[in-house]
Amino acid sequence: MNRLPLLYLDVDGPLNPFAAKPTRRPEGYTTHRMKPEGWIAQHPFTPPHRVKPLRVWLDPRHGTVLRELSDRYELVWATTWGSEANTYIGPVLGLPLLPVVDWPTGREVLPDGTFWKTRHLVAHAEGRPFAWVDDELGESDRAFVAAHHAGPALLHHVDARVGLRDIDFAVLDAFARAL
Template identity: 40%
Template sequence: MKPLLLVDVDGVLNPFSRASPDFRRYECTIGPDSYTVHLNLRHGARLMELALKTGSELVWATTWEHNANEWIAPRLGLPELPVVPMTPRGPSERGESFKTPCVADYVDGRPFVWFDDHLWVADEEYLRGHQGVDEFLLIPVEPRRGLTPRHLALAERWLTLSGFNQGRG
């Protein structure tokens, strides 16, 4: 089974601080709402490189859901990606993010790395106790900075050392 690389948008690919010159500003309209996002084209290439090197599958794990394929993917040079459905749930069990049960249901026993700006101890505890969740690495991203080469290197090292990419070039 291919490992998964789960990627959030806001706070990860779209940092909340003033964007550096590496980022380009976009205005996105989804239904009646407009959003300003700042995206770095290099993120797309780096995520694709990580997926290829580690034999992983990139997946959106964001409240943007399928809108990420329309608005984010093309601006980062990414293909259309699968999407973790963010179906509304009841109150949290342990203080975990509202996205965590959705991720737990989606992974179906596959190993995964999750880049998100809202990952806490409660999320790890929830995932460790959820049937159908096996090995994983949570990579909390500081939302003002967004995704960095250090985050990608952590994911690559974990996937490589765990042996999930054995037999891949």
């Protein structure tokens, strides 16, 4: 059986351009106020009803393009939102329930600066080709993947001020088609 490559999706940065100017919602995005359990848990001394919801900007067009890419990729949430991405983000974008990478509790950065998610995604991929969109990727992550992953991989940095753009989706499409 020829399995599709994986497309690991981070939420904050690629789908939610959280680093954009707070007073200037990026064009095409809609504002959502969300209070996932993971967010509430980060405020242990605040009663849940007093925790301020997160402002999340999402572009519904991203859902359309991601659904199109699902013909060439198996989409997987690779976000600290965990399974709550299926509850809060997926429905807004019109995505089906997606598999989720379960992160360990420790989030240590390797001494060489490799992002804590990197080694876990390499293990999760188990040699399958993958693309990964995240706002925290760097050269040490690319070096780690090159040294520890047998299959093709695309680590695609997304600017958290602008989120995924057409050019990013074109890169993802080209990578999948080249496999």
